[in-house]
Amino acid sequence: MPAAESHVDRRYIAILCLASLLILVVGVWLRPSRTPPPVPSELETLNMQLARQRLDFDRRSLFFARKAEELAKSAAEVRSRPESAPFRTMVPGDMVLLVATGSQGELVWAPAQTTGPAETPCGEMIAQEITTTIAIPVTLSSAVAFDLDNNPAGLALTCGDRQILTTPATFRQWTAERTHEANLDSCCGLRVTSTLEVVSVGTDSVVAKTGLRVGDTILNVDAAAVASRSELHGALTSSPPPTVLTIRRGERTRKLTIRSAVAP
Amino acid sequence: MNELASLGLILLFALFAGHLVKFLRVPEVTGYIGVGILVGPYVFGWLSHENLQTLAVFSEVALGLILFSIGGVFEFSRIRSSGKAIAWVTAVESLLAAVLVGGGMVLAGQPWPVALLLGAIAVETAAASTLMVMREGNCHGPLTDTLTGVIGINNVLCLLAFSLVASGLDLQKSTVAVGGLHAVYVAVYPLVWQIVGSLALGFLVGVLLAMWAARVVEKGETLILLCGCVLLCVGVARVLSLSPLIASLAVGATMVNLSTESRRLFNALGETDPPLYAIFFVIAGADLNVKLLGSLGLLGGIYVGGRMLAKLVGPWAAARSTNLPQTVRTRLGMAMLSQAGLAIGLTLSISERFPELAPVVNTVVLASVVVFEIIGPLAAKFALARSGEIHNQPPLTDAAF
Numbered sequence: 001m002p003a004a005e006s007h008v009d010r011r012y013i014a015i016l017c018l019a020s021l022l023i024l025v026v027g028v029w030l031r032p033s034r035t036p037p038p039v040p041s042e043l044e045t046l047n048m049q050l051a052r053q054r055l056d057f058d059r060r061s062l063f064f065a066r067k068a069e070e071l072a073k074s075a076a077e078v079r080s081r082p083e084s085a086p087f088r089t090m091v092p093g094d095m096v097l098l099v100a101t102g103s104q105g106e107l108v109w110a111p112a113q114t115t116g117p118a119e120t121p122c123g124e125m126i127a128q129e130i131t132t133t134i135a136i137p138v139t140l141s142s143a144v145a146f147d148l149d150n151n152p153a154g155l156a157l158t159c160g161d162r163q164i165l166t167t168p169a170t171f172r173q174w175t176a177e178r179t180h181e182a183n184l185d186s187c188c189g190l191r192v193t194s195t196l197e198v199v200s201v202g203t204d205s206v207v208a209k210t211g212l213r214v215g216d217t218i219l220n221v222d223a224a225a226v227a228s229r230s231e232l233h234g235a236l237t238s239s240p241p242p243t244v245l246t247i248r249r250g251e252r253t254r255k256l257t258i259r260s261a262v263a264p
Numbered sequence: 265m266n267e268l269a270s271l272g273l274i275l276l277f278a279l280f281a282g283h284l285v286k287f288l289r290v291p292e293v294t295g296y297i298g299v300g301i302l303v304g305p306y307v308f309g310w311l312s313h314e315n316l317q318t319l320a321v322f323s324e325v326a327l328g329l330i331l332f333s334i335g336g337v338f339e340f341s342r343i344r345s346s347g348k349a350i351a352w353v354t355a356v357e358s359l360l361a362a363v364l365v366g367g368g369m370v371l372a373g374q375p376w377p378v379a380l381l382l383g384a385i386a387v388e389t390a391a392a393s394t395l396m397v398m399r400e401g402n403c404h405g406p407l408t409d410t411l412t413g414v415i416g417i418n419n420v421l422c423l424l425a426f427s428l429v430a431s432g433l434d435l436q437k438s439t440v441a442v443g444g445l446h447a448v449y450v451a452v453y454p455l456v457w458q459i460v461g462s463l464a465l466g467f468l469v470g471v472l473l474a475m476w477a478a479r480v481v482e483k484g485e486t487l488i489l490l491c492g493c494v495l496l497c498v499g500v501a502r503v504l505s506l507s508p509l510i511a512s513l514a515v516g517a518t519m520v521n522l523s524t525e526s527r528r529l530f531n532a533l534g535e536t537d538p539p540l541y542a543i544f545f546v547i548a549g550a551d552l553n554v555k556l557l558g559s560l561g562l563l564g565g566i567y568v569g570g571r572m573l574a575k576l577v578g579p580w581a582a583a584r585s586t587n588l589p590q591t592v593r594t595r596l597g598m599a600m601l602s603q604a605g606l607a608i609g610l611t612l613s614i615s616e617r618f619p620e621l622a623p624v625v626n627t628v629v630l631a632s633v634v635v636f637e638i639i640g641p642l643a644a645k646f647a648l649a650r651s652g653e654i655h656n657q658p659p660l661t662d663a664a665f
Contacts, residue, residue, distance in 0.1 A: 013522065017471055020464035027461045028504060032450045 100143030300549020335516020357578030466514020602640025
């Protein structure tokens with residue numbers, strides 16, 4: 001054998017050969033598996049998607065819960081001094097977080113998204129419609145909305161079956177109008193629109209006796225022009241009888257007289 | 265053009281280049297590479313990328329034979345006499361190349377992974393083109409012996425450094441993604457397997473070759489045995505994801521130490537393999553994208569400059585503290601400038617394992633390889649000629665360059 005011709009002992013060569021073989025066999029056996037993972041079934045894929053969505057939802061919920069805690073103090077400040085807070089104008093699709101205090105004093109929050117332009121009418125009020133991914137409880141009405149950079153974005157209100165976002169100034173004006181509307185109803189049995197068009201007249205009220213009808217528009221009280229519910233209420237309650245109302249009925253202008261005093 | 269026609273074209277162009285370079289007094293390998301660049305897909309396009317892919321098997325065989333030849337220098341008697349000095353010189357020049365290139369990349373603002381990979385690749389010195397220059401000049405002497413040994417160890421060190429860096433990056437990636445002991449195992453396994461497994465395979469094939477060589481007398485049979493063993497080694501290494509380079513080196517080293525017939529085998533190989541080498545270098549040249557030279561830029565400058573400085577200064581500084589002759593100390597570095605085979609192979613590995621780093625690393629390496637494969641063989645021939653170790657033609661003078 002040629003190995004015998006060299007100066008190296010054949011036994012050593014045999015041992016080294018065996019060791020080399022062993023290295024190769026063990027090395028191949030220990031090779032990390034590179035087989036691709038089995039393809040999941042349709043049901044498994046669906047379950048995985050649901051689990052992922054659930055995870056996303058949980059993460060988002062945690063994020064909003066933490067943000068709501070941060071913003072609780074700011075929300076209280078906005079509610080107490082709404083005029084001082086600069087409100088950010090939101091565009092449709094913007095995400096907001098509604099933060100409010102619940103009936104038990106607990107912190108209540110809900111993420112929402114603006115869905116319409118900022119000039120969407122809600123009755124006589126101009127507001128922006130929002131939708132929430134979580135249903136807003138009744139206690140959340142007049143919650144403070146914040147954008148994701150913690151800037152106040154408005155007050156969240158319930159408008160019929162809709163959720164809206166508006167500025168505190170608009171909200172205060174709207175509230176005042178509601179107050180004057182209620183005052184007119186209680187003093188005179190009269191309900192009018194913001195343009196002072198008569199909506200209803202109480203049958204036993206003092207103005208009903210003058211012949212005022214639904215559809216008439218009130219222009220003057222004792223020759224003084226009135227333009228809003230508050231002015232109308234003020235003029236009617238402060239004016240001593242007889243009080244002359246100038247109204248427009250169709251194309252014609254008429255004068256109606258209230259003979260008795262109007263209770264404030 | 266089909267593969268056979270392109271093979272014929274390669275051989276004829278190589279022959280033409282061989283005649284031309286004799287006239288110009290530059291190494292044959294430079295001529296082969298130059299012809300390869302011209303006929304390759306990036307200049308005239310006579311050889312397409314598909315042709316090159318089909319002919320890549322010749323490159324693998326040729327590289328296996330080249331590394332097998334280099335393995336022949338690892339004879340125990342020779343290692344005992346100058347092995348320590350050679351190992352020291354190789355370690356210093358390799359480390360210096362890695363530090364200068366890697367450090368330069370960090371200073372240039374490159375991320376650590378890019379710097380580490382480029383540093384590891386910069387270590388390599390092309391075995392094939394350097395050995396070809398030595399064979400062409402029928403070189404023998406202390407510089408030739410030292411250079412052959414240094415290149416053999418250098419290629420192993422380069423592969424080891426690259427495997428270490430790649431394992432580290434893999435580990436970082438997989439621990440970020442998955443974590444755990446399995447990630448460490450997956451990252452470290454290739455490192456150990458490529459070195460230990462390749463040596464084991466090379467040893468086994470080397471023993472087979474040594475045992476059979478004594479029974480084979482005819483030159484033709486000797487060649488069949490040699491080619492069969494080297495092909496078997498390269499092929500099995502590919503199947504087992506081992507390094508064909510280290511395995512072929514180990515075959516040569518095993519055979520030279522176990523068989524008294526080794527000199528006869530190496531001589532037989534030397535007489536018959538020129539066509540294979542010609543194909544190898546023309547293909548190597550055709551693969552060089554000269555258009556990348558324009559994209560060298562600052563990083564390419566740092567790579568080329570840092571590596572050249574390390575290769576020139578490192579061996580000189582390390583050899584000062586050894587008993588190596590003066591001619592080796594002063595000219596070894598100059599003979600080590602070539603860079604190709606392994607470096608190109610490693611860029612392919614980077615494309616597969618780290619595709620996010622490949623654009624920067626591969627552009628720098630491949631563009632620099634063009635530079636080194638042009639100046640490397642010229643510098644090697646100059647160094648060997650100045651050392652008086654070229655024996656088939658009169659020594660070159662400075663004026664020739």
